[in-house]
Amino acid sequence: MSIGSTTNITQAALRDVQGPLLELTDVRTHFRTPRGLVRAVDGVSFTLERGRSLGIVGESGSGKTILSRSIMGLLPSKGTERSGSIKFAGTEVGNKSRKEMRHIWGKEMAMIFQDPMTSLNPLMRIGDQIAEPLRLHLGMSKADAAATARRLLQDVRIPEPDRRLAQYPHEMSGGMRQRVMIAIAMACGPTALFADEPTTALDVTVQAQILDLLGEQRRERNMSLVLVTHDLGVVAGHTDEIAVMYGGKLVEKAPTKRLFAAMKMPYTEGLLASIPKLEDQSHSRLNVIPGRPPDLVNPPKGCRFAPRCPYASARCNEEEPPLTATQDDPNHSYACWYPVGSPEYHEARARINASAGVN
Amino acid sequence: MAGTGKAHLRNSPDVLLRVEDLTVEFPVGRTGLKVNAVSGISLDVLRGETLGLVGESGCGKSTTGRAIMQLRRPEGGSVVFEGNELTKMTLAEMREARTRMQMIFQDPISSLNPRRKVRDIVMEPLTIWKRGSNAERATKVDALLSEVGIDPDRAAESQPHQFSGGQCQRISIARSLVLDPTLIICDEPVSALDVSVQAQVLNLLEDLKAKHGLTLIFIAHDLAVVKNISDRIAVMYLGKICEVAPSDGLYQQPAHHYTKVLLDSIPVPDPEVALHKVAIEGEPPSPVLPPPGCRFNPRCPAADDRCRSEEPQLREIGAGHFVACHHPLVGGESPVSVRTTADA
Ligand SMILES: Nc1ncnc2c1ncn2[C@@H]1O[C@H](COP(=O)(O)OP(=O)(O)O)[C@@H](O)[C@H]1O
Ligand SMILES: Nc1ncnc2c1ncn2[C@@H]1O[C@H](COP(=O)(O)OP(=O)(O)O)[C@@H](O)[C@H]1O
Ligand code: SF4
Ligand code: SF4
Ligand SMILES: [Mg+2]
Ligand SMILES: [Mg+2]
Numbered sequence: 001m002s003i004g005s006t007t008n009i010t011q012a013a014l015r016d017v018q019g020p021l022l023e024l025t026d027v028r029t030h031f032r033t034p035r036g037l038v039r040a041v042d043g044v045s046f047t048l049e050r051g052r053s054l055g056i057v058g059e060s061g062s063g064k065t066i067l068s069r070s071i072m073g074l075l076p077s078k079g080t081e082r083s084g085s086i087k088f089a090g091t092e093v094g095n096k097s098r099k100e101m102r103h104i105w106g107k108e109m110a111m112i113f114q115d116p117m118t119s120l121n122p123l124m125r126i127g128d129q130i131a132e133p134l135r136l137h138l139g140m141s142k143a144d145a146a147a148t149a150r151r152l153l154q155d156v157r158i159p160e161p162d163r164r165l166a167q168y169p170h171e172m173s174g175g176m177r178q179r180v181m182i183a184i185a186m187a188c189g190p191t192a193l194f195a196d197e198p199t200t201a202l203d204v205t206v207q208a209q210i211l212d213l214l215g216e217q218r219r220e221r222n223m224s225l226v227l228v229t230h231d232l233g234v235v236a237g238h239t240d241e242i243a244v245m246y247g248g249k250l251v252e253k254a255p256t257k258r259l260f261a262a263m264k265m266p267y268t269e270g271l272l273a274s275i276p277k278l279e280d281q282s283h284s285r286l287n288v289i290p291g292r293p294p295d296l297v298n299p300p301k302g303c304r305f306a307p308r309c310p311y312a313s314a315r316c317n318e319e320e321p322p323l324t325a326t327q328d329d330p331n332h333s334y335a336c337w338y339p340v341g342s343p344e345y346h347e348a349r350a351r352i353n354a355s356a357g358v359n
Numbered sequence: 360m361a362g363t364g365k366a367h368l369r370n371s372p373d374v375l376l377r378v379e380d381l382t383v384e385f386p387v388g389r390t391g392l393k394v395n396a397v398s399g400i401s402l403d404v405l406r407g408e409t410l411g412l413v414g415e416s417g418c419g420k421s422t423t424g425r426a427i428m429q430l431r432r433p434e435g436g437s438v439v440f441e442g443n444e445l446t447k448m449t450l451a452e453m454r455e456a457r458t459r460m461q462m463i464f465q466d467p468i469s470s471l472n473p474r475r476k477v478r479d480i481v482m483e484p485l486t487i488w489k490r491g492s493n494a495e496r497a498t499k500v501d502a503l504l505s506e507v508g509i510d511p512d513r514a515a516e517s518q519p520h521q522f523s524g525g526q527c528q529r530i531s532i533a534r535s536l537v538l539d540p541t542l543i544i545c546d547e548p549v550s551a552l553d554v555s556v557q558a559q560v561l562n563l564l565e566d567l568k569a570k571h572g573l574t575l576i577f578i579a580h581d582l583a584v585v586k587n588i589s590d591r592i593a594v595m596y597l598g599k600i601c602e603v604a605p606s607d608g609l610y611q612q613p614a615h616h617y618t619k620v621l622l623d624s625i626p627v628p629d630p631e632v633a634l635h636k637v638a639i640e641g642e643p644p645s646p647v648l649p650p651p652g653c654r655f656n657p658r659c660p661a662a663d664d665r666c667r668s669e670e671p672q673l674r675e676i677g678a679g680h681f682v683a684c685h686h687p688l689v690g691g692e693s694p695v696s697v698r699t700t701a702d703a
Contacts, residue, residue, distance in 0.1 A: 059553045059555050059556075060523070060524075060553050060556075159641070173416075173642055174416070175642055176642070203415045203416050203580045203624075204580055204581050204582070204621065204624040204625055204626075205415055205620060205621065205624045205639055205642075206415075206642065207624070207626070208623075208624040208626070209639075209640075211626070230553040230554055230555070231553075231554050231626070232554070232628050233554075233625075233626035233627065233628035234626050236626065236627065236628045236629055236630045236632075237626060237627065237630060237632070256630045257630045257631065260628070260629060260630050260631070261631075270555070271554065271555060272628055273558075274554045274555045274557070274558035275554050275558075275583075275628050276558070276561070276583045276584050276586070276587040277583065277628070278582070278583045278586060278610055278622065278625060278627075279610075280587070281607060282586050282587060282588070282589060282590065282606035282607055283565065283587070283588070283590075284587065285562060285565070286558035286561055286562055286587065287558070288555065288558045288559045288562060289555050289558075290559075292523065292525075
């Protein structure tokens with residue numbers, strides 16, 4: 001297979017280009033289903049600079065996976081309606097077919113998933129699975145690919161790489177398999193890595209190791225990392241910026257430290273409050289977000305979070321709040337009429353506390 | 360066989376469940392080798408208490424739960440529930456005992472019969488045990504479904520796949536309560552759920568526990584979750600118990616090096632908190648040939664020759680706080696000759 005033909009984006013060109021690595025404008029991905037149109041991603045815009053890490057956070061069904069897959073061009077071809085613009089290193093990729101995207105996968109964008117077993121071939125030795133894309137995409141010789149595969153396993157800190165190269169996926173633990181997936185994703189030196197809930201199925205100890213490994217690979221390779229998760233705790237220490245999604249929309253985006261210091265969206269506040277904190281006394285009641293995420297066939301009118309929002313008032317049920325930047329930080333934007341800290345928010349809290357008998 | 364000790368067992372009339380020297384082994388093919396899944400552990404739970412069981416995948420938590428329920432008969436040890444020895448019961452006696460002890464699992468969708476209506480799934484134990492009239496059964500099931508936040512009318516019409524993972528866990532919980540059990544073993548009930556749903560289910564379990572006077576064993580791999588719901592926590596590693604303590608005490612003063620690792624691994628939802636450098640390298644070794652001495656020694660920063668030869672026994676280092684470690688983080692070195700003090 002030839003690499004770097006003129007119609008493709010070549011790696012060299014990508015590495016030189018100035019400007020953001022990723023630029024999304026009003027991206028929509030809808031699915032036609034018997035129940036109606038599922039608005040999985042419904043008007044998302046943001047930019048991501050080279051070498052930076054972005055966390056995409058939200059509950060199940062908020063559109064995180066479909067957003068990542070829309071960028072990667074990994075969507076089902078039947079019944080999918082797409083619109084908006086996705087620029088990768090200045091080139092529009094939102095309209096590319098799966099076949100065209102194939103040149104970009106691996107070398108430019110790679111993806112790892114929650115369950116490595118779904119992407120690993122159970123009948124193929126680990127070594128061959130890593131070597132294959134090297135030969136295919138980079139045209140390496142068999143010997144070079146084997147040597148590179150071994151080095152990649154060392155890079156992802158797999159002990160005894162020679163023994164592991166000869167193993168099959170089922171002979172490894174979940175954590176080891178996720179390391180192998182990272183090695184495969186790194187094989188062709190991608191500019192951006194999308195990690196979709198990469199640690200959700202793993203033990204906390206292994207999760208910590210994998211998150212550190214991803215951070216290390218990103219820094220060493222000056223790669224962008226998009227880390228998708230339902231847990232704000234996971235992204236807090238491992239990303240530069242965070243985008244919060246709800247009901248197919250981006251509802252808040254900010255640099256990580258800023259988000260935790262001054263979050264505006266009641267939804268973000270609710271997600272953070274749901275996490276059990278080690279320093280809280282045992283049996284502390286957790287602050288839950290009541291109810292469930294909206295049905296994306298018939299999303300609520302107005303603010304999609306309104307049916308679950310403790311601060312919602314009449315306007316929230318009628319008018320949709322636009323994503324707007326905060327006055328003091330242009331990199332921090334949110335979509336809410338009565339954000340955390342506003343007079344209406346404080347009034348609502350006072351009302352809630354009064355009715356709960358708290359002063 | 361060297362156990363990890365019983366110093367932590369309590370002599371109280373309120374003990375609902377007492378497990379001693381529980382051992383579960385699985386043969387490895389025809390090799391003559393065995394998986395030492397649970398190696399002589401002891402624990403007790405008081406009436407109304409929640410015991411947390413925490414440790415990495417493969418350390419034997421589920422096997423312990425299943426062996427307590429006699430779903431897998433243990434190779435050794437005793438399990439006394441409500442004063443009765445379960446390991447010696449006949450199948451019929453055990454079936455009866457299991458109406459008062461229930462288990463719920465991590466994957467609620469696959470643990471519910473996919474072909475039946477949800478309301479029937481919840482009612483099934485009542486039908487099997489011929490409890491109450493049809494009308495009484497229906498009233499009870501609908502009340503429980505409402506209590507766990509599932510609309511009974513929808514449950515009557517729908518199958519499990521029409522509900523989300525969190526809702527299926529609520530349904531499993533309702534089913535586990537229908538025979539009025541005293542003990543519920545919750546095996547990672549929130550590990551597969553979003554943090555938002557996890558919080559809802561944790562609060563729900565606390566409410567149900569209070570309302571139905573339940574005793575819980577709560578299994579998980581995340582200490583922050585376990586701490587939230589438990590009164591007392593037992594930390595497991597490779598088939599052994601390494602530390603037992605009240606929840607708050609365990610967090611304030613972890614004594615076992617492994618407990619410290621588990622605490623340091625929990626992601627802190629605050630970017631201003633400096634990240635711990637990876638708390639531990641590698642993964643637990645195989646339980647087929649566990650390391651001699653302290654089973655944690657190959658990964659422990661404080662391991663010495665003694666740790667590689669002599670197995671540490673559980674001993675008390677503070678009020679209700681027990682550790683099995685020769686060189687714990689708090690509580691002083693273990694005495695050279697160890698004698699357990701339980702069974703007084
Ligand atoms: N192929 C598809 N057809 C129809 N609906 C889909 C399809 N894939 C995903 N969805 C729906 O799109 C929404 C967003 O899904 P997803 O991006 O997977 O959410 P998340 O990753 O945040 O959990 C969900 O409501 C999901 O059911
Ligand atoms: N039915 C079985 N046959 C063989 N080995 C088993 C079986 N069940 C569990 N094991 C092994 O026993 C050990 C403990 O497993 P388990 O109790 O499931 O751990 P945990 O619940 O803590 O993850 C593991 O090494 C596991 O592979
Ligand atoms: S716009 Fe209204 S309903 Fe939506 S998050 Fe803000 S306060 Fe809540
Ligand atoms: S007994 Fe030794 S190896 Fe085991 S935890 Fe204590 S110090 Fe570490
Ligand atoms: Mg997803
Ligand atoms: Mg288990």
